[in-house]
Amino acid sequence: MDMQGEQQVEVRLVYQITVADVAQAVRVRDSRLPAGRRRRWLLCGFGGVLVCFGGLAAFGPGTGSGPLATLIGGVLILALTLFGPQLTARAFAGLLAKAGETTALVTATGLQVSTKDTDTRIGWAAQPFYAETADTFVTLSIAKRAAAMTILPKRGAADPADIDRLRALLDQNLQRI
Template identity: 35%
Template sequence: MRVDTRGAAVTFVYEPTEADYRAAVRRLRFGTWRGLGGLAVLLVVAELLASYRAWRGGFSPAGVAVWAACLLVVLVAVVHWGTGRLARRQFDGMDAYGTCRTVVGPQGMTTTGGELSSDLDWQAFPWYVETSELFVLRTRRTGIVFVLPKRGAQDPADVDRVREALEGSLHRLRSMPGMTRRR
C-alpha cells in the first residue's frame, strides 16, 4: 500500500447528512463494477427460480414471463429497501457527532465532533470512490462506509490534496463508464 508522505494534514468541517450516506451507498452499489457484481448474482438467482418454476409447473411462456416480472419487482424493492436501510444505519453512527471536524493526513483520518472522536488509519478503509460531492471510503469485510463531503473543505485546493492522499494510500474502486464525476 502506497502512502503519500508529502502533504500536510487537511481539515474538513461539515455536518453529516443522511442524504450523503444514501448517495454514497447508491454509488457503491450501482456505480461500481464490484457493486453491480452483487446485483448480477441476485438476477441470476431470480432467473434460476423462474426457470425452476417453468420446469416444475410445465412450460408456459406467459406464465414464465409473469413469474419473472414478479421476481424482478421483488428484487428491485428489496434492493431499494436494503440500500435505504444500510444508508440509515451508517448515518446513525455519525449523527451523534453533530458537526464533524475531520483531519486527513498521510497515515489516516481523525474525526471529532461533540464528545466523540475516532482515529482511522488507511488500512481500515482500503477502497474509495469519488463523486462530484463526496469521497466515500469502504471497509474490506464489514461494508462500513465513511463519507467525507467535499463541502467541508476549508479551501478548494483541499479537495485536491485529499484526493492525492487517497490515491496514494487506497485503491480506487473502478467505476462504471460515465460514472466518474469530479468538479
C-alpha cells in the same frame, strides 16, 4: 514542519453527514466493490426470474395465488435492489442527527473523525480503497465479513484547494476504485 523540512499536508473537513451522503456512499460501495456487484447481480437475476415465472404462470390457465405471489416477490426484490441504498441510508437518519457536526482530519498517516460523542482514528490499512463522486470521497475496506467506509463530503472543505489536496493525499495512500 517535519524533521526533514517538508511541510506536513493535512486537510480538515467540517460537515454534517446527511441521508443523501450515506445513500451515495452505499451506492458507491455496492457498485465498486466485488461483493456489492455480486450481490446486486444475484438479486437482480433472482428477481427477474421470479417476475418471469410468476408472470407466465399468473396469466396461464388455472392460475391460483402462488404465481401471483411469485410475481409480486420478484417485483419486490427488484424494487429493493433499486431502492436499497436509499432505504439503508434512511435507517441511519436518527443516528446522523444525533451525531451532529463531524470534523475529519486527513493526514499522511490516516483519518481522524470526530463528532460530539466519538473520536475515531482510521489508519490507511484499515480502509485501503477510495472512490470519488461528484459530492464526496468514500474510503472503503473490502474485508469479507464487514465493509467499512468513511464518508468525506466535499462541502466540508473550507477552501476549494482543500479538495485537490485531499484527493492528492488519498491518491498517495489509497487505491482508487
